[in-house]
Amino acid sequence: MSGGVGPSADITLPKDQQEQEQGHKFVQDNELAKSEGVGGGGGGQGWSGRALAVANMAFWGFNLFGLLLPVAVPICLKKYYAASLSKVSKD
Numbered sequence: 001m002s003g004g005v006g007p008s009a010d011i012t013l014p015k016d017q018q019e020q021e022q023g024h025k026f027v028q029d030n031e032l033a034k035s036e037g038v039g040g041g042g043g044g045q046g047w048s049g050r051a052l053a054v055a056n057m058a059f060w061g062f063n064l065f066g067l068l069l070p071v072a073v074p075i076c077l078k079k080y081y082a083a084s085l086s087k088v089s090k091d
Helices: 015-036 045-090
Strands: none
Touching: none
């Protein structure tokens, strides 16, 4: 024995645990293959997802910087300050 800490090299797992370990290894290998683009799935899925993300960013960027900030914010601020000025002038 080498130090007595941890499992020693001469201990073997029962048959069902060995099969379970091999099953986990198989699943891990398949998941890694999917993430690396090797096997499984079409080649265009990654590019179509990126294109969709770019289109989404363009849409929301236009919504924020083209409509919301220059149009809606001034309208809301005018309403807010007009109401607060009329409240102050009544007092």
